[in-house]
Amino acid sequence: MNTRTRPAVRVLQYLALAGYLIFLGFPLLWMLTTAFKGPKELVELHPSLVPEHPTLDNFVTAFTTQGLAHSAWNSLQVSVAAAVLTVLVSLPAAYALARFRTRLGSVAIGWVLVSQLFPFILLVIPLFLILKQLSLVNTLPGLVLVYVVWSLPFALWMLQGFVRSIPRDLEEAAATDGASRMQTLIRVVVPLLAPGVVATTLFSFVSAWNEFFFALVILQDPEKSTVPLTLARFVGIQGVVRLGPLAAGAFLATLPSLIVFGILQRRLTSGIMAGAVKG
Amino acid sequence: MAIITDAPARPTQAPPGTRRRGNGYAYLLLLPALLPVVLFSVIPLLNGIYLGFTDSRAGFNQTTHVTGFANYAKLLHDSLFWSSFKIGLIWAFGVTFIQFFLALGLASLLNQPLRMRWLARTLALVPWAMPPVIVGIMWRLIYQPDAGLLSNLLYKLGLGEHSVNWLGDLSTALPAVIVVGVWAGMPQTTVVLLAGLQGVPAELHEAAAVDGANAWRRFRSVTLPALRPVIVAITSLDFIWNFNSFGLVYVLTDGGPAGKTTLPMLFAYQQAFQYGHFGYAAALGNAMVLIIVALLAVYLRRRMREATQ
Numbered sequence: 340m341n342t343r344t345r346p347a348v349r350v351l352q353y354l355a356l357a358g359y360l361i362f363l364g365f366p367l368l369w370m371l372t373t374a375f376k377g378p379k380e381l382v383e384l385h386p387s388l389v390p391e392h393p394t395l396d397n398f399v400t401a402f403t404t405q406g407l408a409h410s411a412w413n414s415l416q417v418s419v420a421a422a423v424l425t426v427l428v429s430l431p432a433a434y435a436l437a438r439f440r441t442r443l444g445s446v447a448i449g450w451v452l453v454s455q456l457f458p459f460i461l462l463v464i465p466l467f468l469i470l471k472q473l474s475l476v477n478t479l480p481g482l483v484l485v486y487v488v489w490s491l492p493f494a495l496w497m498l499q500g501f502v503r504s505i506p507r508d509l510e511e512a513a514a515t516d517g518a519s520r521m522q523t524l525i526r527v528v529v530p531l532l533a534p535g536v537v538a539t540t541l542f543s544f545v546s547a548w549n550e551f552f553f554a555l556v557i558l559q560d561p562e563k564s565t566v567p568l569t570l571a572r573f574v575g576i577q578g579v580v581r582l583g584p585l586a587a588g589a590f591l592a593t594l595p596s597l598i599v600f601g602i603l604q605r606r607l608t609s610g611i612m613a614g615a616v617k618g
Numbered sequence: 619m620a621i622i623t624d625a626p627a628r629p630t631q632a633p634p635g636t637r638r639r640g641n642g643y644a645y646l647l648l649l650p651a652l653l654p655v656v657l658f659s660v661i662p663l664l665n666g667i668y669l670g671f672t673d674s675r676a677g678f679n680q681t682t683h684v685t686g687f688a689n690y691a692k693l694l695h696d697s698l699f700w701s702s703f704k705i706g707l708i709w710a711f712g713v714t715f716i717q718f719f720l721a722l723g724l725a726s727l728l729n730q731p732l733r734m735r736w737l738a739r740t741l742a743l744v745p746w747a748m749p750p751v752i753v754g755i756m757w758r759l760i761y762q763p764d765a766g767l768l769s770n771l772l773y774k775l776g777l778g779e780h781s782v783n784w785l786g787d788l789s790t791a792l793p794a795v796i797v798v799g800v801w802a803g804m805p806q807t808t809v810v811l812l813a814g815l816q817g818v819p820a821e822l823h824e825a826a827a828v829d830g831a832n833a834w835r836r837f838r839s840v841t842l843p844a845l846r847p848v849i850v851a852i853t854s855l856d857f858i859w860n861f862n863s864f865g866l867v868y869v870l871t872d873g874g875p876a877g878k879t880t881l882p883m884l885f886a887y888q889q890a891f892q893y894g895h896f897g898y899a900a901a902l903g904n905a906m907v908l909i910i911v912a913l914l915a916v917y918l919r920r921r922m923r924e925a926t927q
Contacts, residue, residue: 348833356727356738359720363741366801369767370756386770432651439644447652454659455855456910458862460886461666461903462659464674464896469662488658491651549749551865556891567751571869574755586759589752600747 373586374398381582397583398591406561407588410569414548417479417565421486422544425494426536428487433498434528438507451492463556470557482557482565486547493546494539501535502528538603545596566592669900676894689901699902701877702885703909708792709881710861713799718853720800721807726837728808729815746805754869757798761785785871791878795870802866803859807852814848815841850921854914861910882906 368388373381375393380386402408436444466485467476475481505528513523551567558564561572570588670689674682693699724742728735745753760767761784769782784794818841826836864883867873873880873888880888882902890899 352727352730352732355723356732356734359724359727359738360734360741362801363738363744363804365767366756366760367741367744369760373759428650428654431647432649435644435647441644441648443645443648443652447648447655450655450660454663455858456907457663457666458883458886458903458906459864460883460890460899461670461907462663464669464890464900465662465665466658468665468896469658484654484658488654491655491659495651545747549751551749551751551868555868567749567865570755571751574758574869582759582762585755589755593748593752596747596749597744600743 370586370590373582374590376583378583397587400581401584401588401591404584406564407566407569407591409562410564410566411592413479413563414565414567417482417486418544418547420483421490421547422540424483424487425490425543426498426540429491429494429498429539430532430536433495434502434524436495437499437502447492447495451496454492459552463553467556476557477559477563479558479563482554485553485557486543486550489550489553490543490546494543497539497542498532498535501532501539505531541599541603545599548595666900667904669897670904671901672897674897674900676891676896682897685897689898690905692898693901693905698877698880698885702880702882705792705878705880706861706882709796709799709863709867709879710857712796713803713860714853714856716796717800717803717807717856718849721804721811724804724808725811725815728812742808743805745802748802750802750865751869753798753802754866757801758785758870761794786875788875788878791871791875795867795879798866798870799860799863803856807856810848810852811845814845818844846921846925850918854917857913857917858910861906 372388372390374397375395376386376390377392377394377396380390380392432447435441436447470476470481470484473481475484509527509531510523513527514520518526549567550565551571554565554568555571558568561569564572570585570592573585573588669682671684671686672682673685673688674680724738728739728742748756763769763783763786766784768784772782782790784790822840822844823836826840831839862883863881864887867879867881868884868887871879873884886899886902886906889895889902
């Protein structure tokens, strides 16, 4: 396996790696340190990277005056509801896709691929009109509905991969032992599927938590805003007004998905979920 | 040497021997997932395509008329559409291209036994976990004219003035936004390319090394051909995602200054939800689909031809 690498090449490789680390890491570091800076340090013309007098004031301000706490509660409700519903609805379908060969199955997968091509605007206008007729515009349940539909294709695809990895022999063995189909599903398949279900739920949760465009169109009432909406309004059209609380809020809003991605990191790097999140 | 590779992006097939008579059961299981997708995705999408041929507008008591190709005739003469279209192409090509080369470099490094690799691996994943809105906010902090990281860095290195308004200046806004797009999209591309690199059989490398090929030759004649299907798939996907991207630039510049960063999706959003021109915005969406399909067809055909040569 090892083809020897010359020292000069190694040095160049490390230099390149350092370049990548700076490009990828510095923006994050800057946001983090800005969140801990006091008001004086924030307006300095040549601020230092590390805050001289770290403070938690920005976090307090972000939570108390900008309605971030309330938005976080909205976001939490929407994301949990969307994630649980998505998985409940896609679990039976994923099993069917993995275990039976129906024409519908290939149509479904074809749809997943084709739907990638269409810009959101084509979907969101009619969806907006439908939701309006159902009086679901400007409501959190309306947003949940959109998120379920939106993350379904991917959840389906992920889950059916997990079902496939369960050996069919196990199910057949249970069937010869006299277990009914339902019993087989509940006693054999579901327990083995648990890690896959957890991963898919977490993933759907994060896509709902991070989503911005649908929320922007569907929710107009600031009272109902999700976190990304509130933070985007926070920025304002004119420009960044208060850097400290903004950075603090942004940092906090990233935490849930960072934690989830930390848990799922192995799967991500192994490429199973590659190409999962739309930019 | 010519290595024939598989056609790209072939959908995975179900394992053979799974067909059963009791397909009704399967349909029953599929129903709960299928119903919402048909009702709230397939039908709206078809409806959206249809709206592109009407004069649909926001508001109550608006009657909608089928206007045929009137919207498209209007699009052809709309200078704002053409400028957003041009900006969209520069953005999508720029981001996809730069992102691909940077990600290929990073993936190759991560495939080497280097120290600190874990840190780069972790950092490379972080942008993926971040909501686009937060990425936008973070980069606004960096691009701040006075107190931002970039202006300061340049000042401390003795390079130029310290108050460039990166996102507000007509000449720097689009490049600045493209850099953010590259940063935000690095993870997916890197992860996919890394997975592809790890799938290149080591024996091929060894054989080439025995034949006396140096690292660059081995990369060109072993790695690159084996990687080709992956490259075609990820660059196509990246291009689609970038062309349709919205949230990042909305937060960074909201299309400004003076429309210099108004991507097609931002233009469509403004038309639909600020001016209420639903029909016109949908027509724009239809035009974008056609353009993407045409560009992809050209690209994929060329790559396929290369692969079979």
